[in-house]
Amino acid sequence: MTKLHDDKVRLLLVDDEEGFRMAIARRLEKRGFVPVQASTGEECLEILGRDPVDVVVLDVKMPGISGIDTLKIIKQEYVKTQVILLTGNVAVSDGIEGIKLGAFDYLTKPIEIDHLANKIKQAFEMIRLEEEKQKELEYREKLEKKMIDTxxxxxxxxxxxxxxxxxxxxxxxxxxxxxxxxxxxxxxxxxxxxxxxxxxxxxxxxxxxxxxxxxxxxxxxxxxKKPELQFSEVNLKALLYETFGLLKREIKDKQININWEIDPKKNMIWSDPYQLRQVLMNLLNNAIHALSENGSITLSTRETNEDIILEIKDNGIGIPKENLGKIFDPFFTTKSFDEGTGLGLFVVHKIISNLNSKIDVTSTVGEGTSFYIKLPKTNELNR
Ligand SMILES: Nc1ncnc2c1ncn2[C@@H]1O[C@H](COP(=O)(O)OP(=O)(O)O)[C@@H](O)[C@H]1O
Ligand SMILES: [Mg+2]
CATH class of the missing domain: 1.10.287 (Helix Hairpins)
Incomplete structure (x- = not known):
């Protein structure tokens, strides 16, 4: 995955007219860009194959492989890279075809340099937005994966x-x-x-x-039994701290590190704090049990418009694939007679569905386990 640096656009400038290209590059440099240069479509693709590029400024009319064909290949192979086409002023149709093929925009020569600089910034911003959208999508897919047969x-x-x-x-x-x-x-x-x-x-x-x-x-x-739910405004962050307070001894005994990655937003939800605390206790108890000394638990929240997604992650023993589908079942336990009843996650699951929330888990043996809980911020039905 292309990782974006917040401020630096990785820019590639492709044009066969060396004088023109150099001039544009110099003037872009004055505006804070550091363009890599290529004189042909072939060279452009070669560079892309070596290093990731955010934005390509691409001349349409070049000897060898044309700008349009280069664009097609870029859009096929480097989905995240944005392309701004440079067309001659008589070849506007090239620009339009380019847009159809997925170019971010086209500019006609002669180029207004500030206009080009702005376009590059916009294209870069577009990549950032798409990345955000992609992340959101991945989160959602993770949560909605029907691993738990409700x-x-x-x-x-x-x-x-x-x-x-x-x-x-x-x-x-x-x-x-x-x-x-x-x-x-x-x-x-x-x-x-x-x-x-x-x-x-x-x-x-x-x-x-x-x-x-x-x-x-x-x-x-x-x-x-379906408990009487007592909904109220809950500060999730405060609830997390409070629950940790209850587990202080276990955490200290095993010298577990706790990492907090709490969303700076409000972290307020409409829910039942007692039930939620039960969920947190059960998940944290399991995490603590799965850890050896000096292990860590990472707690993170991410707030979207509708939900807060809470992740409880440990770097403990992990859960083998064949067990992942069973951990929410009543009486499923891998612990000894004295340590486990196999009811903790069953109760968690029950409460989570009563709270109109969702839970999901990913785990790798030897690396650790993450539980994700998606809590709706408001719950009109229960107000
Ligand atoms: N964080 C975790 N890391 C590793 N295994 C876990 C974790 N959480 C749950 N498990 C597995 O799921 C099983 C069921 O958990 P649970 O329902 O809480 O029952 P219990 O803790 O009593 O065994 C556990 O026995 C364990 O095998
Ligand atoms: Mg348990």
Missing amino acids: ERLASIGTMSTGIAHEINNPLAIINESAGFMKYILSTPEMLKCPRRDALMMGIEKIENSIKRASKITQQLLTHV
Whole structure:
């Protein structure tokens, strides 16, 4: 991709009349441009093949490959390069044909040098605008890629909530019974019971497992049910800082670097701050878990007219391709029994869709993971 320097236009001036070309180049130099020169279409293409050029000022009438043919090739091979044609004053039709073929504009000889300088600036500005448009498009495509099968997840959600509910009752009974057995084992008459310690240990294992199972059913029941959303004006930047405050210890323990790349605009959205904080907590917890010591997390926001796009990026272990489609599923986890339930991202996804937002992820094993969240700035339905 051609990277634009803000102030320096990479300019190529192509004309077979050396005297004319030199004169124009000198006068453009006085206006701050540094044009590279070529005397034929062939030479022009050769230079383009070597180095990227932003704007080509191209004479139409040249021996060898003509200006128009050169233009055709440029537009085919160097899509971002803008071309300004120079035509003789009797050959206006060349100029018009050139525009049809994608030239930025044409000027007729004799050239007014300030006019040419202005055109070059405009063409350069055009490249910048197109680049911006392209970036925006890429962002949007990334976000809209249908990696997450929303409907399937929704139905799994409903089902898991039902199951969680059903499991809670027997779980309570098991818990009570375990407690009762423990009580019996600790009465004086049982003190001499053979293998009492082993029985006690068994009961404790049961109790620990009940705790884990309850954690899971609770997570399912509290977050999967459609919560009462409480919309208000939210300063996303402040919310991010606040959430980081809650994770200070984990961040310090692992000596994680945090990079802030927050859009200087207002960062205000209309949303539910509690739900959003839950999302951030879950994503940041995962990022922290994926990092080794001295890893980093980069937080960036980008504000467009309608949305704020938040990116949470870590340079941790990454997610293998075959897992990318599953991470939002309930109970999908690669973590050990004590570390993960596999419900964090499921809850995140649920909340994100309740907030009319979108989430997407890209990841490379060994390099890291980025979660993108697109949050609408206003939400008329919920006002
Ligand atoms: N930032 C991340 N880097 C690497 N893997 C991740 C990241 N976030 C999520 N994952 C993967 O997605 C799985 C599911 O995440 P989650 O739903 O939060 O459940 P849990 O954290 O309990 O495992 C994780 O076990 C992990 O394999
Ligand atoms: Mg998690």
